[in-house]
Amino acid sequence: MSSASASTRNISRVCVAGGIAASALLLLAGPASAHVSVQPQGEAAKGGYATINFKVPNERDDSATVKVEVNFPADHPLASVMPQPVAGWDIKVTKDKLAKPLKMHGNTITEAVSKVTWTATGGKTGPGIGAGQFQQFPLSVGQLPEDADQLVFKALQTYDNKEVVRWIEEPKEGAEEPESPAPVLKLTAATGDEHGATDKATAETDAKQADADRDTASASTSAASADSSDTTARVLGIIGIVIGVGGVAYGVLAGRRRGNA
Known part of the structure; x- marks a missing residue:
């Protein structure tokens, strides 16, 4: 056997082994990346409200997903x-x-959502999420916390063969992704379009309205004072006229009396 043939065979073995290893890595990576996740429509800003979607892929070739349970964080209700x-x-x-209890918009909140459950009812194409499919479940949520950078939702995915996959492991920063990671909603800084900006605008509007009310009240007071002054002047004028007429009449009568005398 020539050295060239041996080298060729060795290279072939290495290539085959490398291909098998790469395929194994892809197979292992596939299921790990296809997990329940949550993403906002736009942004999920601290202190505001957001619409979020829970994306649920079906990982089984022979079963359909028929139930999804999402548990909400108790530390940030x-x-x-x-x-x-x-x-x-x-x-x-x-x-x-x-x-x-929570304080929200001046109201006291004594209860909060702890879980949302979606259960398949069936249809023409079969119940639930079939093989090779995914489904999104939208929610409008709020008021998002101002003192957190993320919210962790633990989810349970149930298949029609009674298998339950628990997506409940909280990912750690700097660590590898866990085998069954829980959905994590990243929160962004308040942009000024949230309720804080609305409250500020409302306060400014109220202040402007208060100034306008004060100006109106001042104008009304001035008008009332002017009317009062005009009325007083008219009364005094009338009294003066009456006194003047009385004086003239008295003078005429006095003159007649002296003439008769």
């Missing part, structure tokens, strides 16, 4: 959670009492 209807799915919003 959200008082307002409104689901958008999704065709072919029933939606249930679960609320729990708060250990510490």
Whole structure:
């Protein structure tokens, strides 16, 4: 056997082994990347409201996803959670009492949403999310916390064969992604378009209205004072005329009396 043939065979073996290893890596990476995730439509700014989508892919070739449960963080409760209807799915919003009531827009909130559950109802193409498909579940949420950079939602994905996949592991910064990561919503800094800006604009409008009311009141007072002065002048004028007429009449009568005398 020539040295050239041996070298060729060795190179072939290395290439085959490398291909197998690369395929294995792709197979391992595939399922890890296809997990339940959450993304905002636009931005999710601190202290504001946002519309968010939970994206649920089906990872099984022989089963359909028929139920999705999303648990909300208890350390940053959200008082307002409104689901958008999704065709072919029933939606249930679960609320729990708060250990510490929240203040929102001057109101006291004693309960917050703890879980939202979507359950497939079926359809012409079969119930739930089929193989090679995904489904988005939109929610309007708020008021987002001002003292957090992210919100972690733990999710459960149930297949029609009763298998439950728990997406509940919280990712750690600087660490590798866990095998079953929980959906994480990144929060951005307030942009000025949130309720803080609205409150400021409302306060400025109220201040302008108060100034206008004061100007109106001042004008009314001045007008009333002017009217009062005019009325007093008229009364004094009339009294003066009456006194003058009385004086003239008295003088005429006195003159007649002296003439008769």
